[in-house]
Each structure stands twice: as structure tokens, then as C-alpha cells.
Amino acid sequence: MTTTRFAPSPTGYIHVGNLRTALMNYLIARKAGGIFILRIDDTDPERSKEEYVDAIKQDLEWLGLNWDRVERQSERLDRYAEAADKLREIGRFYEAFETPTELDLKRKKQLNMGKPPVYDRAALNLPDAEKEALRAERGNGVWRFKLNHERIEWTDGILGDISIDAASVSDPVLIRGDGQVLYTIASVVDDTEMGVTDVVRGSDHVTNTATQIQIIDALGGQCPNFAHHSLLTGPQGEALSKRLGTLALRDLREQGVQPMALLSLMARLGSSDPVELRADMAELVDGFDLSRFGAAPTKFDVQDLFPLTAKHLQSLTLSEVSDAVADAGVPPELAEPFWAMARKNITTLADLKGWWELCQDGAEPLIDDEDRDFVSEAMALLPEGPFDGETWGDWTKAVKEVTGRKGKGLFMPLRKALTGMERGPEMATLLPLLQVIRARN
Template sequence: MTVTRFAPSPTGRLHVGNLRTALFNYLISRNAGGTFILRLDDTDPERSTRAFADGIQRDLEWLGLTWDRLERQSERLDRYAAAADELRAKDRFYEAFETPTELDLKRKKQLNMGQPPVYDRAALKLSEEEKDRLRAERGQGVWRFKLKQERIEWTDGILGDLSIDAASVSDPVLIRQDGQVLYTIASVVDDTDMGVTHVVRGSDHVTNTATQIQIMEALGFAPPSFAHHSLLTGPQGEALSKRLGTLALADLREAGVEPMALLSHMARLGSSQPIELCSDLDELAEGFDLDHFGAAPTKFDVNDLYPITARYLHTLPLEQVADQVAEIGVPEDLAETFWTVARANITTRNDIAGWWHLFRDGTTPVVDEEDREFVAEAFALLPDPPYTAETWGAWTGAVKEATGRKGKGLFMPLRKAVTGLERGPEMSDVMPLLQKKPAL
């Protein structure tokens, strides 16, 4: 059975980059009738918060990305400790005591000599007496996994055949000096224990994947299938990381972006397939295939989400917005007519109330100076509401006969005077919704 997971750290809000990873894993599992796990990487007690964890779940629920299981790494610390003991027993785990400053000086020296800035494994040469002295002076050290210095190869689900020379990679730290278990080993243990078969994540994890494959093999685990999607950039190719604070899913929700618009966009962005609005997640999963994605950085422009949101809203029947329409005060007998007019002229749900405000209270007429007398005369010919679909034709006919105006010179000034807009819905649809007679 196909099992995928999304493993965010509850140390901040989800943004569009996180969503790409979550969505790919979700669609793979749903397409195969498998299991999708939400796993909270909360081993950092200082930065992980309940508020962020709740926010992650709220964002996923808003999008409809429901999970089959919820796991928390903070509840599995004993399991990671057992894995660490096993690595020690196999002589693949060692304690190192360098300070950050000492490591930085080593890297600078290596770079000056034209060498790769890889940890030199000096800790492996320490005697037990030297280790005891360093512990007395500095406290506990960090624990590093001892890589086999050979090529690590796998076939990536997006990038194809990959090969990384482990000699060019530092032995990864798996446990910090304060005892905190890091993602690298926790993820290995969890993916194996939870039967994860496919892992999709960003291409910035490629080196991480190479080291995790060796850790899995050292623990006697078979690695899952890995795939690394391209990273998102801004619309001009700039690093998106500087703007992620404004691209949180909660902010997009507040701005009125519709879930299916966002999901439809993200499921095709960076692929060879055109972006198309899907009606639901089942339709999205049916057409999803990692083979369509490439390695090139993928440009993301938040403004592209709004035309898709508008297209989605244009398809909605009244039943799906009835509560919101009622909440802004639209009478039940006008709700169907109101929504038919409004939905074709909004970009987000946030625009709905503005249209009812216009119909209920009127607006400040937009009248060019040369049309002022004409509009005043026209308004005098307009009876008091209620109006019908025939009111516009009857009124403009009477105004034409009284003033001699016709065509654009007749209709445009009246549209602007009634709605304050140069374009919008058909005026024969607008008139029945007006609750007050327009006036200068």
C-alpha cells in the first residue's frame, strides 16, 4: 500500500512552499488509495508551539487535505534513543566536541586550501581520556553519524538517477549538545516504523536524502522512494524565502483565495501540464503524475491565484454561498438574483458585500461635468423602486425620447451615475436589485 507523509515543524505558519510538499504527498496517496500521514516534527521544545501545530491543522483542513493519521515526534523520543544506541553498537555514531567557532575556522582553512568544507573527523582520533576532559570542560558533545565514504545512488522520482559522493559531505549531526534529536534521524526512524513508501520534498533536501539512505541501511531499513520537487521562486526568479512571510496560507485565506484555486494552481505549477481549475481533490488526484515535473526552479506569482479564484466563484450555485449572502443582509427573495449578478463580477468572496452595499444603499454617482444636466433630467424620469428587469429598457427609452441622446452617449452616463462604474453587470439585472432610487 502507498503511504506518504507531510512532516512540518510547528515552529511557524505554513506557506506556499510547505503546501507544495504537502499537496504532492497527499495526491500520490489518494491517487493510489493509500494512507496520508500528518507528522509534526516537534522535537524542538523551545520553538515548537501548540498554536503553530493547531494552525497547521487548520490550514490543511481549510484546503481539504485530510490526514489518515496524526503523529508527533515528541511522543517517540524513546524510539530515537534506541536507534541511536544501535548506531553506537555498530560503530556508526561518535561524539564530537568542536565549538561552532572552531568548526567555522576549520571550514575557512579548508576553503583557503581549495578543499571542500567537510568535517575532518578529528573527534574519531580522541582517546577516552581526552573525551572525558572535553566533557568536563564543555559539557556533552554532539553525536555525528559516520558515513561510509562511498557513492550514494538512487533513482529520484523527479530528478532521475542521482549519485552523491559521501566523501564530499560532512558526517551529519543527529543529536545536539543539549540532547535534542534532529530531523535527520527522527525522520529515518519514523518513515520506517510508519511504513512510508514514498517521500516527496524540496530539492534542498537532496544531500539530506543521501545521508538518510545510509542511516537507513546502517539500521537495516530499506529506503522508500524519494522524489525532490523544484523550489519556488518569485515571479522574477528572485528567492522566495524573503517573501514567505506574506505568503502564509492563513494570509491567502484572509485575502479571499479559494482552496480549489490554490490547489489547482499548485498541483500543476512547474509541470508540463497547463494549469486548469479542478472542481475537487478527486479530479486533481486523478490527473496528478510526478513524471510531468522537472528540476528547474519554479516561478510563483501570488497574483495568478486571483483569476483562478474568480473562475471558481463564477461556477458556484447559491447554495454554496447562501450563508454569506444572508449574513450581509440580502433578502431571501432577492438572494438568487443577487448572487447571479454578483458572482460574475467578483474576484474573491471579500467582494460580495460591496455589491450588496451598492444595491442597498446606492453609491456616489460618477458624472462627467458635461453630462450633469442630462443625468439630472434622466433621474427625474425614473420612478421610485421597486424595479423590474424591464425598468432599464423603459427608462432609457423615455430618456432617449426626452433628450434625443442614444447609443453610448445615452447608456454610459446612466450606468456610471447608477453604479459608479464604467462596466459591470447588465443594467437590466441591476435595476431589480436597487433598494433606493439613484440621486445626484
């Protein structure tokens, strides 16, 4: 059965970059009728916070990315320890004691000699007595996986055929000196034992994937299908990594972005298909095709979310936005006509409050000098309320007959006088809701 996973670290709020990974894995699982696992990568006890675990779940629930089960890596440390023991037994795991400063000096020396900055495996030649002395002096060392120096090859679901020379890659550290298990081995053990069949992640993980393929093979596991999506950039192609903290999903939610707008954009961004607003998750699942995505860096502009949000809101019924309409202060008896008036004239639900304030308090008239006499004459013809759906048409017809004005010269000055704006909702739907008309005074 197709099984995918999303494995965030609970060290902060998830952002649009994380969402891209989560969504692709989710859509693959749902399209195949498979399993989507939420796996919390909380092996770092210092940085992992329970509040972020809760926040991750809340953000995914807001988007409708429902998981089939939750796994926590902090509850599987015994499984990682067993895998580490197996690697030691087969001679693929060794302890190294270099300090960060020593490693940096080695890298600089290699670069100066025109060599790739790859760990030189000096620790492999340490006699046991020297290892004991280093432990006594520095504490436990890190544990590195010994790569077989051969080409590592796989067919990537997005990038195509990949071939990496393992000799050009440092033996990866899998366990730190303080005993913390790192992602590289924890993910391998989890993917193997949880039957993960497909893994989609960022292209910055390509080298990591190469090392993991060898670790999976060493542990006797089955390699999943790997795919690496392009990384997001800003709208001008600038690096987005430094801005991701300001693109947290909860921040976008606070700005009024609607879930289907965000999902519709992220499900197509970087693919050869145009971005189209989808009505629901079923449409997203049906239209998703991983093979349509490319390797080029993908431009993301947060402003693209707002036209999609506006279009999505236009499709909603009153029952779907009733809480937001009530929060704007609209009384229940006016909710239906108010939503009919406002729905095509908002970008986010927060804009509803402004339209209700206009209805309730009126607007400062916007009257051009050449239109003052005309507006004054027209306002004298406006009947006393209450108004209905026919009032605007009847009134402007009467004004036309008296003044001879027609078209834009008739309608625009009246709109500006009543609303203080040059554009907005159909006046036939807005006029019945105006409780104060300042242009009368």
C-alpha cells in the same frame, strides 16, 4: 500500500512552500488509494508550540487535505534512542566535541587550502580519557553518523538519476549535545517504521536525502521513492525564502483566496501542464502526475491566485456562499437575486459588502458634462420602483425613442449615473436591487 507523509515543524504557520510539499504527497497517496500521514516534527521542545500544531491542522482542513492518521515525533523518542544505540553498536555513530567556533575555523582553513569544507572526523581519533575530559569541560558532545565514503545513487522522481560522493559531505549530526534528536535520524526511523513508500520534498533536501539513504541502509530499512521538487521564487525570480512568512496559508485565507484556487495553482505550478482551475479535489487527484514536474526554480506570484478565486466563486451556488452573503448584510429575501447579480463581479467574497452598500445606499453619480442634459432627461423617464428584470430594458428603450441615443452612448452614461462606475454587473440584474438612486436628485 502507497504511504506518504507531511512532516511540518510546529514552530510557525505553514506557508505556500510547505503546502507544495504537503499537496504533492497528499495527491500521490490519494491517487494510489494509499495512506497520507500528518507527522508533527516536534522534537525541539523549545521552539515547538501547541498553538502551531492546531494551526497546521486548521490550515490543512481548510484546504481539504485530510490525513489518515497523526503521528508526533515527541512521542517516539524511545524509538530514536534505540536506533542510535544500534548505530553505536555497528560503529557508525561517534561523539564529537568541537565548538561552533572551532568548526568555523576548520571550514575556513579547508577553503583557504582549496579543499571542500567537510568535517575532518578528528573526533574519531580521540582516546577515551580525552573524551571524558572534554565532557567534563564542555558537557556532552554531538553524535555524528559515520558515512561510508562511496557514491550514493538513486533515481529521483523529479530530478532523475542522482549521484553524490559521500566523501564530499560532512558526517551529519543526528543528536545534539543537549540530547535533542534531529530531523535526519527521526525522519529515517519514522519513514522506516511507518512504511512510508514515497517522499516528496524540496530540492534543498537532496544532500540530506543522500545521507539518509545510508542511515536507512545501516538500520536495515527499506528506502522510499524520493522526489525533490523545485524551490519557489518570486515573480521576478527573486528568492522567496525571506517572504514566506508573509505567505502563510492563513494570511492568504484572510485575503479571500479560495481553497480550490490555491490548490489548483500549486498542483500544476512547476509542471509542464497549464494551470487550470479544478472543480474539486477528485479532479486534482486525477490530473496529478509527478513526472510532469521539472527541476528549474518555479516562479510564484500571489496575484495569480485572485483570478482563479474569482473564477471559482462564479461557479458557486447561493447555498455555498449563503453565510458570506448574509454577512454582507443582504436580507434573505434578496439573497438569490443579489448573488445572481454579484457573482461575476467579485474577486473575493469580501467584495460582496461593497455591492450591497451600493444597492442599499446608492452611489455618487458619475456624469460627464456633455451627458448632463441627456441623463436628466433619461432620469425623468425612469419609472418609480419597485423595479424588476424588465425595467432596464423598458426604460432604455423609452429613452432611446425620446433622445435618439443608442449603443454605448445610451447605456454608458446611464450606468455611470446610477452606479458611479463604468463597468459592473448586468444592469438588468442590478437595477431591481438599487434601493437608493441618487441620480434622481
